[in-house]
Each structure stands twice: as structure tokens, then as C-alpha cells.
Amino acid sequence: MSLALVWFRHDLRLDDQPALRAALEAGHTPVPVYIHAPEEEGAWAPGAASDAWRHRSLQALQQELEQRGSALHVCTGPTDGALDRLLRRSGAQAVFWNRKYEPATQARDAALKRRLRESGVEVESFNGTLMFEPWDMATQSGGPYKVFTPFWKNAQANLRLPAPWTAPVRLPEPPTLDGHVSIDALGLQPRPRWDESFWEHWQPGEAGAHEALEIFIDGALNGYSEDRDRPDRIGTSRLSPHLHFGEIAVWRVVHALQQACTAANARHVDAYVRELGWREFAYHLLHHFPQTPNENLNPRFEHFNWARVDDAALRAWQQGRTGVPIVDAGLRELWATGYMHNRVRMIVASYLCKHLRYHWLEGARWFWDTLVDADLANNTLGWQWTAGTGADASPYFRVFNPVTQAQRFDPKAEYIARWVPELQALPVKERFAPWLSPELAQRLAPDYPRQPLVDLAEGREAALAAYAASKD
Known part of the structure; x- marks a missing residue:
């Protein structure tokens, strides 16, 4: 029976797997492969939280394949050299994969497809996403x-x-190939293991x-x-x-x-x-608009007066020590679970881009490294939407008030209390803005910041003034 490499990427499943299905229906024995080449992702190589998830997802895929009589061949890049070696060692006649849409990998995949076809290899790609x-x-x-x-x-x-489409219970046994590495050898798990608390909340695979x-x-x-x-x-x-x-x-x-x-x-x-x-x-x-992971879609903001980043303030935002409880709750949820509730993502992003007036890329990069669902398309859209610089964006002059947002969407401050436990002793209404009750906050929440990084009203006015200046 002829062989076909089935190249797994961001499609770590067997059911509804167009590349796997195509190989089987063409009469090939699928040779499942995974090639680790993060350097080919350009400026947006996967972040630490993504790698931690990928480690477990690859393990789950490997186990699923083995239970069906197949195996996952794991190797490292560069991708073009790895595919050439795999084709030579296996004698495979075809390579099937599901498409990726990030600018760097789109260009790479297009070049690979042309080169392999010119060398006589059957190459097909599919929509698996x-x-x-x-x-x-x-x-x-x-x-x-x-x-x-x-x-x-x-x-x-x-x-x-x-x-x-449900994958077969049994898959043809692929040949054993030299040059494979273990999933552990890819070094995907963070050092130190700051991700360990994630897995109380998630089951990758x-x-x-x-x-x-x-x-x-x-x-x-x-x-x-x-x-x-x-x-x-x-x-x-x-x-x-x-x-x-x-x-x-x-x-x-x-x-x-x-x-x-x-x-x-x-x-x-x-x-x-x-x-x-x-x-x-x-x-x-x-x-x-492949430039948008790094550039504003709306050219009006090319000369916008973003504030100069204060490293200490940025670290306080990252660590959930801004003094604004709903913002801090979201960033601490992110650190503990690799995830943040979507409504809170908007509040957190608005605080960074509007009240602190830091460029949205500062937040996008932090999310990229700490979110288990970090996705270039969605991360870019979300941050530019909140910053007001992208497509169908929230207008820049729309500045979320994090206090009223918390009161509306976390009315009993239960989310705040869960992720900012030093505020649990405060009465509910004081948890939203503890700086408005300084004596009570000092007595019942002495370890929480006394004031926000920036006064909410002053931050809002500065943001609106910068926006007005950019329009002029």
C-alpha cells in the first residue's frame, strides 16, 4: 500500500480530520507526523502557555493514534528539510495537511507546496479550521x-x-522511521513550571x-x-x-x-x-491585512500619542496589582489558569489602552505569552477592537469604566473575591472601588494597593484629549 505523510499542525484531532480522511480515501497508509519549528512562525512564535497546552495535546494525539494501531512521528525543523527526510526515509508519495492562516506560515506553506509538487510529490491541503x-x-x-x-x-x-466524520477505530500501521524525538524533548513545558495550576481547569486533547x-x-x-x-x-x-x-x-x-x-x-x-x-x-x-498583528489597521492611529511605558506600572498590570479590583481579578485568573473571561478581557484591555494609554501591543504580547487560547487572528482583532485602532472597532472615545463594568457584570463581587482574596473581608459594595473607603480598606484589606495606578477620571480625560489631538 502507498504511503502519505499526514502533517499535523493546529489540527490535533482524528475526527473531522480532512487531511487524514483524504489520505485514507485515496488508499494511502497515513504516516502521522508533527514537525516542531516555532522559529518559522515569524515575530509571533508560540508563547509559553500555548506551548504548555501543545505539550499535552500532542501527548493526547499520540495516545489516540497508538490506540488505533498507528503512531505519531515527532521531529524538529526546519520544516522543508524535515519533510524531505521523511519522504526519503518512508518512501511516501504524498503529503497532506490542513491549512494555517498566519502570514508567516501561509508564505512558507505555499513555497513548500510548489517545491514538493515540482519534485513529483502529490501535495494537497485542506480547510480543517x-x-x-x-x-x-x-x-x-x-x-x-x-x-x-x-x-x-x-x-x-x-x-x-x-x-x-468519525475516524476509524483502527488505522493502518505506519512504518517506523528514524530521526524521531520524544514530545518531552521539544522543551514545551515552562521552566519553572508556572503552568501547573492550569491543569486543574483544563483537559487538553x-x-x-x-x-x-x-x-x-x-x-x-x-x-x-x-x-x-x-x-x-x-x-x-x-x-x-x-x-x-x-x-x-x-x-x-x-x-x-x-x-x-x-x-x-x-x-x-x-x-x-x-x-x-x-x-x-x-x-x-x-x-x-497581514500587517495588523504589529500595525494599526486604522492609519489615523499611526501618530497617536501613546504614553511612554513605565516598566513598574506595566508589571503591576501584568501581575494584577493595578489597584482596580476587576482588572486585577482578570489578570490573576489569567496567571492561574491560562485563561481570562472575555468580558474581563475587554475591561483589562481598555484599562491598559485608555487609562494607562499604553500601546495595545504591550497587552497583545502579554496575552500571547500567557493565554492557552492565544490565537494570532483573535488576539489581534480583540486588542485592536478595544484600542479602537482596528476593524469594526469600539470607538477610541469609548472608555470602559472598570468600576461600573464590575458592578454590572459581577454584581456580588464574587469573581473579584475569588481572584483577589485580600478583598474578601470587605463588604460587597466596597470591593468594586476600595480606594473610595480608605480607612475600611486599610483595616480589612491592608495588602491591597491603596490607590489605582492612575485615577480613572484623569486617565479617561487624558485618553480623550490624546484622541482629539490625533484627529486634529
Whole structure:
């Protein structure tokens, strides 16, 4: 039987695996391979939290393959040399992979495909990540979208999802190849092991992704429209890292939601699928505007007067010591779990970009290194949206008040109390802005900062003044 390399990347699953399925249906024995080459990711090589998740996800994939009679061949880059060696040692006639959409890897993959085909190797790539390829949607004038609502309206009208596909219980046994390394040898686990608390909250791998989907459908889905903005509740799917690493296909998620849809929960299903639409929009933007991970999409902000970064203040923000409880709670949740609730991400980002007036890249880089769901498309969209510099952005003059945001979305301050335990002794209403009750805060929360890094009113006014100056 002929052999085909099946190159795993951000598609660490067997069900709904287009590259694996294509190899099997073409009559090939799949040779599953993973090539570790982070240096080829350009300026945005994976961060530490992503690597920690990848370590466990690769282990889960390896175990799933072995249970089916196959194996994962792990090696290190450069990718072109690794593929050449694998083809030579295995005698494989084909290479199949699922596409990635980051600018650096898109260019690399295109060059690889051309070179391999010219050498006589069969090469095919597939969509294993999205409901739509980034180039599938266009405005009436043929250009890319910059506003979500018309993008999603067009997408919904053209939504044609593949049917779910379940991988065979047994896979053909691939040949044993020289040159493999262990997953441990990739050095993906942080040193020191600051990620250890993550795994109380997560189960990386395909089985964990399916379990998370089932838990969401049975529980949080049924109040999603309202509860998704409440960090004090279990109101979201927590599927984002599983989707990022391709441990579950987005179309399987949508099919499962559609099957679970009833008259009672239809609006919640629609709301969640719309959020998946934002993920699609982020990839659309990244493809058409590949400069945006490092540059403002809106050229108005090229000469915006961002404040000079004070290293001590930036560290205080990173460590959750800003003196603003909801901001600190979010950043401490991030450090402890590799995750931050989406509503809190917006509040935290607004505080950095508006009240401190630091460039959004300062926050984007921190999230990139500490989020287990760090995704270049979504990270870029989220930070530029909050900063007001990107597509369909929140206007720069919209400055989240972190106190009123906390009062609205964490009304009993339970999220604050969980992640900022030094405030637990304060009455609920004082937890939102302890600096307004200095004597009580000094007595009951002596270890918490006495004042925010920047006065909220003064920070807001400085941000609005900088914005007005940039318009002039």
C-alpha cells in the first residue's frame, strides 16, 4: 500500500480530520507526523502557555493514534528539510495537511507546496479550521470586509458545513522511521513550571474538547445570551483553546448545537454561533491585512500619542496589582489558569489602552505569552477592537469604566473575591472601588494597593484629549 505523510499542525484531532480522511480515501497508509519549528512562525512564535497546552495535546494525539494501531512521528525543523527526510526515509508519495492562516506560515506553506509538487510529490491541503476560508467572503465591490455585521450576514446566507466524520477505530500501521524525538524533548513545558495550576481547569486533547462541548450543551448554553458576559458564572463554552489547537472541528460544534437546538434555547444557540462568526471574521481580517498583528489597521492611529511605558506600572498590570479590583481579578485568573473571561478581557484591555494609554501591543504580547487560547487572528482583532485602532472597532472615545463594568457584570463581587482574596473581608459594595473607603480598606484589606495606578477620571480625560489631538 502507498504511503502519505499526514502533517499535523493546529489540527490535533482524528475526527473531522480532512487531511487524514483524504489520505485514507485515496488508499494511502497515513504516516502521522508533527514537525516542531516555532522559529518559522515569524515575530509571533508560540508563547509559553500555548506551548504548555501543545505539550499535552500532542501527548493526547499520540495516545489516540497508538490506540488505533498507528503512531505519531515527532521531529524538529526546519520544516522543508524535515519533510524531505521523511519522504526519503518512508518512501511516501504524498503529503497532506490542513491549512494555517498566519502570514508567516501561509508564505512558507505555499513555497513548500510548489517545491514538493515540482519534485513529483502529490501535495494537497485542506480547510480543517474554519467554517469559511478567509478568501471566501467578499463585499459587493470584491474587497474584504471591515465590519462584522455585513460579513456575518453574507456568511450565514452561504453557510454550508461538512457533515461530521468519525475516524476509524483502527488505522493502518505506519512504518517506523528514524530521526524521531520524544514530545518531552521539544522543551514545551515552562521552566519553572508556572503552568501547573492550569491543569486543574483544563483537559487538553480531543477527548477533553468533546467533553467540554457536552458540558456546555447540557449546561451553560441554556442561558448563554445573558450569562456569557458574567464572569461570576459558568456562562461560556470554554472551547476556545480546543478550537485554537484544532482538537475539535468548528463545524462539529455547530452541528452539535443545531441538534440540541429547541424553541427554548434557539436564541442562545444563535448567539453562540454568532460568536464563532467573530472567530471567522478575525481570520478574514488577518488574511487580508497581514500587517495588523504589529500595525494599526486604522492609519489615523499611526501618530497617536501613546504614553511612554513605565516598566513598574506595566508589571503591576501584568501581575494584577493595578489597584482596580476587576482588572486585577482578570489578570490573576489569567496567571492561574491560562485563561481570562472575555468580558474581563475587554475591561483589562481598555484599562491598559485608555487609562494607562499604553500601546495595545504591550497587552497583545502579554496575552500571547500567557493565554492557552492565544490565537494570532483573535488576539489581534480583540486588542485592536478595544484600542479602537482596528476593524469594526469600539470607538477610541469609548472608555470602559472598570468600576461600573464590575458592578454590572459581577454584581456580588464574587469573581473579584475569588481572584483577589485580600478583598474578601470587605463588604460587597466596597470591593468594586476600595480606594473610595480608605480607612475600611486599610483595616480589612491592608495588602491591597491603596490607590489605582492612575485615577480613572484623569486617565479617561487624558485618553480623550490624546484622541482629539490625533484627529486634529
